[in-house]
Amino acid sequence: MSYRTILYEEDGPVGTITLNRPDDGNMFTIETCHEVRGCIDGIRRETRTRAIVLTGAGDRFFCIGGRKDGAEPTRLYAGMLPTLEMYEAIDKLQKPVIASVNGFAVGGGNVLQMVCDLTIAKESAVFRQVGPMMGSFDAGYGTWYLEDLVGKKRAKEIWYTNRRIKAVEALEMGLINRVVPDAELAERTREYALEVAERGSFALASIKGAFNARHGGVSGLARMAHDLLLPGYLDSEESKELGAAFRERRSPDPDRFGH
DSSP states (O other): OOOSSSSEEEETTEEEEEEGGGGGOBBBOOOHHHHHHHHHHHHHHHHSSSSEEESSSSSEEOOOOOOOOEEEEEESSSGSSOHHHHHHHHOOOOEEEEEEEEEEEEEEEHHHHHHEEEEEETTOOOEEGGGHHHHHHHOSSIIIIIIHOOHHHHHHHHHHOOOEEHHHHHHHSSSSSEOGGGGGGGHHHHHHHHHHSSOHHHHHHHHHHHHOOOOOHHHHHHHHIIIIIIIHHTTTTHHHHHHHHHHHSSSSOOOGSSS
């Protein structure tokens, strides 16, 4: 499938989504958010890939936030940048998503790498939240997930002072997972993705679902039950016997439930 603002390619078990607006800091637009979400929906329905990489085009910007270009002039939903739908798609995809930060990750771009399961960054990468100094904020994924990663006091400092955080410091505070030399980012990202892809796909999906259930409330619990637990139960002897008894209009045999 072709896209206007992103690129998608597969190489063995690894799929790579690239934000492809380098001349504008790889900022996401309404179209970008919908394209990322649509791409992930396609990934969700195939079994070829087992790990996904998210990165930015070029060597300067991962993503420096979003633009409302093309939005309707309204306070209703049509006038909103569908950022949350993009974050949610990444968060709920059953496959691990690895952010490969190839430059500045600022504002919504930093939140974007935070909602990914893992983050690898080049040494010259910079992370920053700038909302309060430019008339914006992210009171959701950008605060809760940041607090989970670095702790409440440090998360508040990042939001209140809007300072730049270099990759090495980001690693030390737990904001990201790995830092590599700039020239090695692509190679080391693929090694990282292949390492993850060697693990059991269903086990990783279960673990990711368990992490997400903590914040997801009823949605998170439903995701666990529907996507992970329910299929296993439907294949159990208990489920099969109950279904057969219902169809045959008889009482189920508990001895056939299994233990």
